[in-house]
Amino acid sequence: MITYEQLWAADPxxxxxxxxxWHGADAVIGARCAELDSTTAALRTRWSGPAGGAARRRVTELRDRVDGSRLAFVAVDQVLAELGAELARARAMLEAAVAAADRMRVLVDRRGGVTVDPALARPDGPTLAGARRVAGQIRAALDVATAADRTAARELSALTTAAAQGWVAHPTGSRPPAGADPAGVRRWWDGLTPAERRWLIRHETALVGSLDGVPVRARDQANRLLLAEERARLDQRRAAALAERPIRYGRLARVDGLLAGLDAIEARLTHDGGPRAYLLGLSAAGDGRAIVSVGDPDRAANVLTYVPGMTSDLPSVAGELDRAYRVAARCAELGPAERTAAVLWLDYDAPDFIGEASRASQAHDAGPALHRFQEGLRATHEGPPAHQTVLGHSYGSLVVGATARDHGLAADSLVFVGSPGVGVDRATDLHMPAGEVWSSTAGNDVIRLAGPRQLLRVAVLGPPLLALTEPDDQLWFGRDPTAAEFGARVFGGAPRGHVGYWEPGNPALDGMARVVLGAR
Known part of the structure; x- marks a missing residue:
């Protein structure tokens, strides 16, 4: 059992x-493996015959064994980072308990013992109840720290055992196809040995990283390897673009934008504050796509999936990641006793222009993937089911609404923020539990003017006079979800425009966080 003194002195x-x-060592090993590849290639041209072939095979074998060990370094990083995050959560719980004790004239000694201030000759009932409450809060904090310590010890021991028994083994049998049922994928994954799973993570990186139903930690390991591969491919494209004459600066800017997106993701993955980030999906094709979680959704009690809107792509991922992080951070402040993970789901082709955003086709195309992702979160979650919330902003709210309407969503709550309509006119058409559809739109959000009659006014009166008109309940994609007739539960926010919902101090941020925490 972790003691009060140990937790108070802990440095998460x-x-x-x-x-x-440990994760940094992975990069060093990767560089050395690349050097071995160059050495082996040189052997091929300079040393032929049986002896040369045997030497190349031996070098390749050693290289593969060294390369395979890289997963151990990523796995150790996962374990230690989660231990640090849980200790930070336990410390926050402990500090909240001590602060409450100070307010109630309850004393906490160096070992965590709780007594009533002796200066109070006759402590009243509320003071005694407060002392019991503080004692319970301290025990809860110590329980969190103890559980994290035991989990880390068990997982590190398992890694040591695996290294001694054989790290990788080539799996036999078929692989699940793309788009497979997540529950079936989970059964397939559970049927593999740990050594087979590690082989797949290393050698079939893109498959493991993209399969809904594969546990989060395995997907994270695979996609971190994929991140390095995508960066290398983009570096090659950039070099080719610079070598062209004349230089096509549009093509160069596109590559630079994708590289900037990878930089933003890597910065979040290596961020040393707050919950650890997990990379659950990545592609640099087209505008680029990414799925990044702040916190481990497989172990969190509350999980948010955030679907961004128009112009969202890999080059703009930094701002979207920041929004997911802000919700997770606010949840930690409002509910420190519960683990929360916030996932940025940018795995669809978001509209780039207003003309595209006025059509629902891209939202419909995104539906199957979002449906599978949510099913995958259910399939891989450890322990009691998490409270799952899916939040759509702007065009992303249509993605969420259309998916819930047409495919169903494995979610306990839906949230629409700054919505142009969600594809239905009533909350009951989204197939959610009663009272679990929420909505918020700021009074000065321009999305309020995205109604059919407003478009006519733009054409006739011009944009300067549009601001003088009253908003319509009927928007591009159905009734405004903040309208009373829609039937959602509306929470307020400060008038900070279309993207100000996540700004610190905005009541809308608290509203989102409270829904994620299961507030009713």
Missing amino acids: TAWRAAGAA
């Missing part, structure tokens, strides 16, 4: 730093 950031150091 030190565990995060230790994990980052």
